Amino acid sequence: MFDDFFIRALVAGIGVAFVTGPLGCFVIWRRLSYFGDTLAHSALLGVTLAFTMEFNIAISVFVISSMIALILIQLQKKTNLPGDALLGLLAHSSLAVGLVVIGFLTFIRFDIMGLLFGDILAVSVNDLLIIWIGGAFILLTLKFIWKPLFASTVNYELAEAEGLNPDRAKAIFTILMAAIIAISIKMVGLLLITGMLIIPAAMARNLSSSPQSMVIYSIIGGLLSVIIGLFTSLEFNTSSGPSIITAALLLFILSLFKIKQSIKLKN
Amino acid sequence: MSTDQNILVKLNDAGLQLNNKWLVKGVSLQVEKGKIVTLIGPNGSGKSTTAKIALGIYKKIDGSVEKYTNKVGYVPQKISIDWTLPLRVNDFMMLTESLNKETIDEALSLTGVIHLKDKNLGDLSGGEFQRVLLARAISKKPDLLVLDEPVQGVDFTGEIALYELIKKISDELSCGILLISHDLHTVMSATDHVVCLNGHVCCSGSPMDVAKNNEYKALFGEQASQILSRYQHKHDHIHTDEGEIKKN
Numbered sequence: 147m148f149d150d151f152f153i154r155a156l157v158a159g160i161g162v163a164f165v166t167g168p169l170g171c172f173v174i175w176r177r178l179s180y181f182g183d184t185l186a187h188s189a190l191l192g193v194t195l196a197f198t199m200e201f202n203i204a205i206s207v208f209v210i211s212s213m214i215a216l217i218l219i220q221l222q223k224k225t226n227l228p229g230d231a232l233l234g235l236l237a238h239s240s241l242a243v244g245l246v247v248i249g250f251l252t253f254i255r256f257d258i259m260g261l262l263f264g265d266i267l268a269v270s271v272n273d274l275l276i277i278w279i280g281g282a283f284i285l286l287t288l289k290f291i292w293k294p295l296f297a298s299t300v301n302y303e304l305a306e307a308e309g310l311n312p313d314r315a316k317a318i319f320t321i322l323m324a325a326i327i328a329i330s331i332k333m334v335g336l337l338l339i340t341g342m343l344i345i346p347a348a349m350a351r352n353l354s355s356s357p358q359s360m361v362i363y364s365i366i367g368g369l370l371s372v373i374i375g376l377f378t379s380l381e382f383n384t385s386s387g388p389s390i391i392t393a394a395l396l397l398f399i400l401s402l403f404k405i406k407q408s409i410k411l412k413n
Numbered sequence: 414m415s416t417d418q419n420i421l422v423k424l425n426d427a428g429l430q431l432n433n434k435w436l437v438k439g440v441s442l443q444v445e446k447g448k449i450v451t452l453i454g455p456n457g458s459g460k461s462t463t464a465k466i467a468l469g470i471y472k473k474i475d476g477s478v479e480k481y482t483n484k485v486g487y488v489p490q491k492i493s494i495d496w497t498l499p500l501r502v503n504d505f506m507m508l509t510e511s512l513n514k515e516t517i518d519e520a521l522s523l524t525g526v527i528h529l530k531d532k533n534l535g536d537l538s539g540g541e542f543q544r545v546l547l548a549r550a551i552s553k554k555p556d557l558l559v560l561d562e563p564v565q566g567v568d569f570t571g572e573i574a575l576y577e578l579i580k581k582i583s584d585e586l587s588c589g590i591l592l593i594s595h596d597l598h599t600v601m602s603a604t605d606h607v608v609c610l611n612g613h614v615c616c617s618g619s620p621m622d623v624a625k626n627n628e629y630k631a632l633f634g635e636q637a638s639q640i641l642s643r644y645q646h647k648h649d650h651i652h653t654d655e656g657e658i659k660k661n
Contacts, residue, residue: 300495300500303465303468303489303492306469310509355499356500357500357504
C-alpha cells in the first residue's frame with residue numbers, strides 16, 4: 147500500500163496535520179510564530195549535519211533546533227536585546243551558516259528546493275514511522291502539559307500561584323516545537339513550517355468560541371490543506387509545501403466570511 | 414514540618430529586592446485555617462508584592478516562605494488576559510482545575526454571575542469580570558484564598574454582598590484568607606488580623622490593636638482609627654533607595 151509515493155505523502159501529511167493543529171493554536175495564543183520560524187530556519191543546519199554524519203535527518207534537526215532554543219533562552223538572560231532582534235539574529239545566521247556549510251559539501255548532491263519547500267517524492271516508509279510515532283508522542287506530551295500550559299498562557303501568575311508549574315510546561319513545549327519541525331520538514335519544507343502551524347489555527351480562531359473547538363477546527367483545517375495541497379501538487383507538479391500552504395490560505399480566506407457574519411449579528 | 418497544624422502559609426522576615434530597590438522588606442506573618450488576615454497600606458507599600466511572595470510567585474526573595482498547602486485560590490489585583498484567546502466564562506472557571514458543572518454553577522451563583530456562564534470573557538464589564546475571578550477562586554474549595562482587592566469595580570451593593578460572601582466562605586470552608594483591601598470598614602469588621610504595610614510592617618495585630626497604634630494613625634490619619642474609611646496618608650518617615658527608613 148505504501149509503495150505508491152503519493153499514498154506515502156498523503157499518510158505523512160495527515161500525520162503532520164494532526165500534530166500541527168493543536169500546536170499551532172498554542173503558537174498563536176502564546177505569540178510564538180517568529181519563534182517557530184527561527185527554529186525552522188535553524189533546521190537547515192540540522193540537515194547538513196545529518197548528511198555529513200550520515201545520520202537520521204529528523205533526529206539531527208530535532209537536536210539542532212532544541213540547541214538553538216536553548217541558546218535563545220541564554221541570550222535572553224544575558225543580553226539587553228529585545229526578543230524579536232534575538233530571534234532574527236538566530237534565524238538568519240543559522241540559515242546562512244547552513245547554506246555556507248552546504249556550499250562546502252560539494253561531494254553531496256543537495257536538493258535545496260526540496261529542503262526549503264518540501265518534497266513529496268522524498269517521503270520514505272521510514273519517514274512515515276518517524277512522523278506517526280513522533281507525532282503520537284508529541285500529542286501525548288501536549289495532552290499531559292495542556293492544563294499548566296494553557297493556564298499560564300491565559301495568566302502566568304495565576305498558574306504559578308495555584309501550583310501548576312508553568313515554567314516546566316513552557317520548557318517542555320519548546321522541545322515539542324523543535325520536534326514538530328523535525329518531523330514535518332520533509333513534508334512542508336523549512337521555510338513554510340510556521341505557515342503550517344499558524345494558518346490553519348488562524349482559520350480556526352475565526353470559527354471557534356472555545357479553546358477546544360479551536361483545536362478541532364485547526365486540525366480539520368490542516369487535514370484539508372494537506373489533502374487539497376497534495377492533490378494539487380500531484381496534478382500540477384508544484385512543490386508540496388507551497389501547495390499545502392496555499393490551500394490553507396484559501397481556507398483562511400473562506401473563514402473570514404464566517405467571522406463577518408458573526409460580527410454583523412453582534413451589532 | 415509545621416508545629417501548628419493550622420498554619421497554611423508563613424512568611425519569615427520576607428522581602429523582595431528588584432533592581433537594588435526594596436519593594437517590601439522584613440515581612441513576617443502567617444495565615445491560619447479559618448482566619449482572615451488583611452493587608453492594608455498606601456499605594457506602593459508592597460501589599461500585592463507581599464501576597465505574591467506568600468503565593469510563591471517570586472523565586473528570589475529574602476527571608477523565607479513556608480507553604481503548607483497546594484490548594485490555593487488567587488484573585489490577582491490586575492490581570493491582563495489576551496482577548497484573542499477564545500475563552501468563555503465556563504472555560505475560565507476550569508483553568509487550573511477540572512470541575513463538574515454543579516460546582517461551577519454553584520460558585521457563579523454565589524457571586525451573582527451565573528447568567529454570564531456562556532459569555533466570552535472579553536465581553537464582560539470590569540465588575541462582572543471581578544465577580545467571575547472571585548467565583549473561579551472559590552470554586553475549587555481552596556485551603557488558602559489570596560484576594561488582592563477582590564471587589565474593585567464592583568457596584569456598591571455588590572461590594573457589601575461579596576465581602577459578606579468572603580466572610581461566609583472563610584467560616585464554611587474553614588479556609589485561610591489573605592485579603593488586600595482599601596476598605597477600612599470591612600477590614601475592621603471582618604478581619605481577625607491586620608497587617609499594616611508601608612514597605613515594611615508598620616504594625617500588626619487585631620483590628621482594635623492596630624486602630625490604636627500610633628504608626629497606623631500616622632499612616633491613615635487620626636479619623637481612620639475611629640474606624641472610618643477616610644483614606645489619608647501621612648508619612649512619618651521616608652524610604653531611601655536602599656530600602657532604609659529614615660524618620661522625618
